[in-house]
Amino acid sequence: MMEKSIFIILIFLSIHGYLALPAKDETEENNLYPSTTSGKTSSILRDILNQESLVRFSMVQKIQNLVMDAIDSKNNTEILKNKLVYLGKELNALEAMDQRLEQDNAKLQQELSAIYERINDTQNHSLASIQRLNDTEIYLLKRQFLALRRENEVVKLENLKMKEQLNVDVNTARNETSTLKVQYEKLLQKNEAFESNLHRMEKEIKSTNIDSRLMMIEDKFSNFSRAVDKALNDIRKDQNATNIQKLSFLSAVNSDGGSVVAFTAYASSGKDYNSEPIIFNSVITNEGGAYNSNTGIFTSPAVGVYVFTWTHLTRYGQYCHAYLSKNGTIQNIDAHTNLSGLSSGVYTMATMSGTLHLSKGDRVWIQANHCYGFLGAPYNSFSGWKL
Structure with a gap:
């Protein structure tokens, strides 16, 4: 429906390019009223015609502004829709990543608990064996235990950082989504207002008698086509004359045989x-x-x-x-x-x-x-x- 309305407005704009013909209108106005009409009445009629021309010119400018606003609104709407889809996909990906990180964290916690259990079991069931170990073996076991604890702490820190970053990304995406929704709603309101104006202008266009103006446009287009044909024929004649001059020059240059x-x-x-x-x-x-x-x-x-x-x-x-x-x-x-x-x-x-x-x-x-x-x-x- 919007494309049809814009097409009608473009026709209306083309027609209004020929509406202001003061000389012809004044002649026709003089023919409509006999010479016995008072000068005051003629002056009033000319003022009315001038005001009508100003109103039509103002209407053309408003229609042009409405068309440009419609094009901008349509382009902005498409951009916002694409960005909303993109942000939605990113948000889903971030949520999926959050779930995977939580699952990995749970697995790490289970593995850590299992390690602690094995260590406790080892401590409970091997006290006698540990007492029999020499100092070197005890030192190596302590180093291994400390290394395991450090690795566990590093994993915890990394998980914490990834979770914080994920929360920041999710919040940012949500804020951008909210902003885009507000902008999209504003654009919808502008589109509704524009469609209302289009319907109003369409009614005004339908109420205007444009048959005579269309005939004038067709006559001018025919005159323009004839002018183009004449210009092309002139170009052909000039090119033929140039070729003849070239050949004459060649004959003169080589006249010595x-x-x-x-x-x-x-x-x-x-x-x-x-x-x-x-x-x-x-x-x-x-x-x-x-x-x-x-x-x-x-x-x-x-x-x-x-x-x-x-x-x-x-x-x-x-x-x-x-x-x-x-x-x-x-x-x-x-x-x-x-x-x-x-x-x-x-x-x-x-x-x-x-x-x-x-x-x-x-x-x-x-x-x-x-x-x-x-x-x-x-x-x-x-x-x-x-x-």
Whole structure:
């Protein structure tokens, strides 16, 4: 029931974001009352509308506070319940340990009594034998007897300490349990008050006419979707223009008829990467055949200076690090995007470039590190060429 009420309140909050439209309301109010209406009546009506807007705004703030209090109360209740269960288990374990210690103490007392009985029996039945013993044997028997007495005293002290500690632990656990019970009862009272407020707010929401506001929300969402589509199309056009500029630059650089080494590729589909090369599997240009579309790795065919550039688009709620790597060593050039925590319909693009001096056989690729929300074609590319 609480989840349903919270859902209704969230809808109510979304709707109230569009309730304050002063210009439109004033126009409609002017249309409702003809020009013959006195200025005083119009002023009173505007004051009433302003007061209603203030009341609605105050209601929204109260609902938000109630929702936050409900979430905090629910979390605190769960924590207290878990702690109560944990303390209950500890208390049962301590009581079980107390019982075992009492049993061990009783066994030790029985053994000590048996030792005393054996000693008394030995003394009573062996007086004559003891008198016949020499001084050395008597001295050894006395030492053994004293050692037994000391061991018995040590055992008694240890048992006493363990019992005192057990009593302290049990009392502490009981005090904590009592405190938690009081806190739990307070939370229950707060929850009851919150549920009462939710029922009251639910009745107020049901009594409000929201059909027209819902239609306005749907219109605004449609406009927002169209704006997002337009932005994505603009991004595609910009990327295509960038690729054309790259190819034009390559043609100008190699117009002298020398050996051309250049490539451009893109990933046809998106996926999540983590500590691995990003594979741009679809090749647009691969002059010299130095780029491997299966591994995403460029292998230098000759010594020289090479330029690399790469681009990627990340969707809402995700982030991505895309580094330039040479022979497995990160070059600290990162095309980084971060949209963590943002809602749907938001995208961001990152583009980086770098120049490396390569020997023949050196390998270069784009190394992903926690790259999530990586979108496929046409929102990414990896290019390189030899100067």
